[in-house]
Amino acid sequence: MKKLINDPEDVVDEMLDGMVAAYPDRLRRLDDAEVLVRADAPVDGKVGIVSGGGSGHEPTHGGFIGDGMLDGAAAGEVFTSPTADQLGSMIEACDGGEGVLAVVKNYEGDVMNFDTAAEMAGMEGVDVSQVVVNDDVAVEDSLYTSGRRGVAGTILVHKAAGAKAAEGADLDEVTRVAEKVIDNVATMGTALTSCITPDKGEPTFDLGEDEIELGIGIHGEPGTERTDIMSADEITEHLTENVLDDLDLDDGQEVVTIVNGMGGTPLMELFVVNKRLQELIDDHGLETWDAWVGDYMTSLDMDGASITVCAVDDELKELLSAPADTPGLTVTE
Amino acid sequence: MKKLINDPEDVVDEMLDGMVAAYPDRLRRLDDAEVLVRADAPVDGKVGIVSGGGSGHEPTHGGFIGDGMLDGAAAGEVFTSPTADQLGSMIEACDGGEGVLAVVKNYEGDVMNFDTAAEMAGMEGVDVSQVVVNDDVAVEDSLYTSGRRGVAGTILVHKAAGAKAAEGADLDEVTRVAEKVIDNVATMGTALTSCITPDKGEPTFDLGEDEIELGIGIHGEPGTERTDIMSADEITEHLTENVLDDLDLDDGQEVVTIVNGMGGTPLMELFVVNKRLQELIDDHGLETWDAWVGDYMTSLDMDGASITVCAVDDELKELLSAPADTPGLTVTE
Structure with a gap:
């Protein structure tokens, strides 16, 4: 194997530090977590938009954090879902009082851990809405999926929902727009x-x-x-x-x-x-x-x-x- | 070999058409030439900034055409200098009356063909200035080079010179700024x-x-x-x-x-x-x-x-x- 990496166990950790080192004015890493959020998160009065999943899909998702798109992104180990704890910390860190939309790619681990995280954040008083992207038409059900997989179409969901949130729309409206992309x-x-x-x-x-x-x-x-x-x-x-x-x-x-x-x-x-x-x-x-x-x-x-x-x-x-x-x-x- | 291509002989031609198909409002292809220019080229009253070289370095150079960077880019065959004719057509197409700066990477074929093209355009009344980028510190002289090679630092030359031209600076000033990047x-x-x-x-x-x-x-x-x-x-x-x-x-x-x-x-x-x-x-x-x-x-x-x-x-x-x-x-x- 030839890769520009150090210890394979450190690759996600080092990647996230390398991202923050590249964009210190835009990104911030949550303490002891493989989670990036906007440097100014939470944005008061705006619905937060978050996503996450296994690493290895860069620039997805952390590369899409910023004005008009995501407020936070959780990076699991390579091809491995982030833990519910990390997702929960991210959701809380991105709530500016108007609630948070989680954009989830349809993989069993992601869906399960986002569900748990949404429940945890809900108990902390955060209003959480979730959408599941399943744009891959190739196969119904697969190695890690019931139903279709979520792939590149996810970025359009980030973009449309992020723009709607930036307009000041409420969580229901932002969620409606995300679902509209997913349907199309x-x-x-x-x-x-x-x-x-x-x-x-x-x-x-x-x-x-x-x-x-x-x-x-x-x-x-x-x-x-x-x-x-x-x-x-x-x-x-x-x-x-x-x-x-x-x-x-x-x-x-x-x-x-x-x-x-x-x-x-x-x-x-x-x-x-x-x-x-x-x-x-x-x-x-x-x-x-x-x-x-x-x-x-x-x-x-x-x-x-x-x-x-x-x-x-x-x-x-x-x-x-x-x-x-x-x-x-x-x-x- | 596994590549997403059709006939290897058509790859540059098809790539250029695929770029114009992606950005029809921004890019235009010169007739019968492997040259892309801004859709609105030449921009009246602005120094034109052009570059070019062998293909295979994308997004260099065509991907940097647009407001604040390049007005035109010539794409030779893969790893092969564009012909002097093509470079000459590009220079003329990008002259808005204030002259054209050609940003040349230091390879013998590129330097020679840009020299000829500048001479041809000069005979058509275009004021042409050239800078040669040689940022690669690895080796003096090499397979295709006398002196150091021009590599990724070239993009900073495009950016700085392009911004200076967008400000309305004259050809001497734009050239000075390009040289300043090259020196540093x-x-x-x-x-x-x-x-x-x-x-x-x-x-x-x-x-x-x-x-x-x-x-x-x-x-x-x-x-x-x-x-x-x-x-x-x-x-x-x-x-x-x-x-x-x-x-x-x-x-x-x-x-x-x-x-x-x-x-x-x-x-x-x-x-x-x-x-x-x-x-x-x-x-x-x-x-x-x-x-x-x-x-x-x-x-x-x-x-x-x-x-x-x-x-x-x-x-x-x-x-x-x-x-x-x-x-x-x-x-x-």
Whole structure:
């Protein structure tokens, strides 16, 4: 294994310190916790937006802390849910008196620990609302999931809910907007290589020299099929057709698209995928209102990409284009 | 070889189309050329800032086109200089009547072709100024270079010169600022794996399972030494000491630091490197004014990172923190 790390046991701890060292005016780490919050958290009079999950998906989630997006993010060990205690501390630290929305990706450990944390925070008098993102259309149920997995579409939930909270909306309204994104977003991904976790030091799964996995999860969980390597156009067609089949959109519908890199894929290749994706969107009579290309929800060093499509109405367009200022995503007016 | 591409011969062409498809309001491609310019180029009354070089370093350079940074970027084939014709077309397309600054990375082909292009544009009445970036302290002269190579420090030149041009400064002033960055910036990198070019389809150089290369170039050119794999802290110490030795800064000097990923390295590992880098900056009695962490100057899918340090005075701080709005870098007021 070749990684720019020290002791594998320290990688999350050192990463979080390295993030705070990069953005000391924006981020602060809770004492003795693998939790980052806004430097000025809690923001009085604003609904707090928090998320969290296993590490290895950077910039998710800590990279999206800042004005217009998240107030806090809990980082579990690599591919491991944060504990309920840590999630509870985060929720309390991000409550500015208007309650907190927790954006949870659909994995059993995350859902269970967020539930417990919400209950604990509730006993401390914090109003907590939760939404569960399940945008991955590849498989129903999987290694760590009942129902569909939560993947790159989560970032759109952060963005829309974060913008609504920044407007001063109450917890019900912020939650409604998060649910609206979840109802309208779908994603599917592919892996060209396995990721390698720091503690194991070897590939999580075996993939032949000429094989790829379609419908892969962001922890290397099996997808829908293993197939011979295909061209970027063929892969893009396969993923996009599955995503659009799921969404079943009307002619002329406006959408946001994301070509998301899995961590080891160069930006050059993501743009090659985006070229074909935009042709397909057009062929289907849809209209791209905004296109995102980059690494948003990664899987350590995995080589691969996912495609996300989200249908947007006037409300979502306003929220997704509202200003945001975070290490991982900046939107200007 | 596993890559998200179609025909290797089309990869640059398709990437550029994919970039325009992602940012149609910001970018425009010159007819029959591998050149991107601002959608509204040329900007009347503003000095144009252009750059270019071989592809494979994305988001460099096209990803830095936009308000406050570049007006145009020429993309050669992978690791191959753009032709003088293409560079000339770009320079003319970006001249708003106040002349054009070309930011050239120090590689023989780039320098030669930019020289020819500047001469051609000059004959068309365009006032052209050039600066050559040579921030890589690893080696004097190398495979494609007389003198030191131009690497990640180039992005700071784009940012400062772009901000100066946006202020309405004239070509001499914009050039002076670019030279000031070049005089104060130093970089050194390491590779954990070789990059694989699309046309060859196999590693550019051999690196053993337990070996790394220190002082690597962004095309996989040899560095200073090949050594056994080291910890992130040890690698960071080696690179940082070499960079700081070269700069020889006074106690209390403020600096911008960059931990730059080479394309295949997860953000998690870059933050682990940043943690140690900031400790070392502090140990040396220096002060980090701003820290950048991410993929700015990549080398296809190479696994590795580089460390850049740039000494800043009040003028450079003002220019580096001025607003910029590009796909690869956004700075808000």
